[in-house]
Amino acid sequence: MYAPSAGNEQAWEFIVIRDKTIHRKICDVHPNAKALLTCDTAIVVCGNLKEQKYPVDYWVLDCSLAGGNIMLEAYELGVGSVWLSVYPNKYRSENIKKILALPPEISPLCVIAMGYAAEASPAPENRFRESKIHRETW
Numbered sequence: 530m531y532a533p534s535a536g537n538e539q540a541w542e543f544i545v546i547r548d549k550t551i552h553r554k555i556c557d558v559h560p561n562a563k564a565l566l567t568c569d570t571a572i573v574v575c576g577n578l579k580e581q582k583y584p585v586d587y588w589v590l591d592c593s594l595a596g597g598n599i600m601l602e603a604y605e606l607g608v609g610s611v612w613l614s615v616y617p618n619k620y621r622s623e624n625i626k627k628i629l630a631l632p633p634e635i636s637p638l639c640v641i642a643m644g645y646a647a648e649a650s651p652a653p654e655n656r657f658r659e660s661k662i663h664r665e666t667w
C-alpha cells in the first residue's frame with residue numbers, strides 16, 4: 530500500500546486466499562496457474578475502478594507496482610512467489626470475478642502465488658543487457 534499510484538489514488542484491493550478449494554477453482558480457469566496447486570497463500574491484486582481519479586486505466590499501473598512490491602517483500606522474507614496474470618485476459622478475469630464474488634467495480638489484475646520453496650532456487654542468471662539502456666536519445 531506504499532506503492533506509488535496515479536495522483537495517489539491507491540485504487541487497489543487485495544484478496545488473501547489460503548483455502549485450497551479456491552486455489553483449485555482458480556487453477557481450473559487459468560491454464561498457467563499450476564503454482565496454485567502447491568502454494569500456501571495467494572494474493573489476488575485487484576483494481577477498484579470506483580477509486581480511480583482519472584478517466585484512464587491507471588489502476589493497472591497502480592496495481593502492477595503494488596504487486597511488484599509484494600513480490601520483493603516476499604523475497605526479502607524468504608518467501609517464493611510467482612505472478613499469474615489475469616488482466617487483460619477477459620476469460621480469466623470474468624471467471625475469477627465469479628469465483629471470488631467480486632463486485633462489478635473490482636477488477637482482478639493478477640494472482641500472486643506464494644510459499645516457501647520446496648527446493649533451493651538455482652543461482653540467478655545474469656539478465657543485465659547494456660544494449661537495453663539508451664542514453665539521452667534512442
Ligand SMILES: Cc1cc2nc3c(=O)[nH]c(=O)nc-3n(C[C@H](O)[C@H](O)[C@H](O)COP(=O)(O)O)c2cc1C
Nearest residue numbers: 559560561562563564610611612613614615616639
Ligand atoms: C505480466 C506477467 C504475467 C505472468 N503470467 C504468468 C502466468 O500466467 N503463469 C506463470 O506461471 N507465470 C507467469 N508469469 C511469471 C513469468 O513467467 C516469470 O516472471 C518469468 O518467466 C521470469 O521468471 P522469474 O520471475 O522467476 O525470474 C508472469 C509474469 C508477468 C510479469
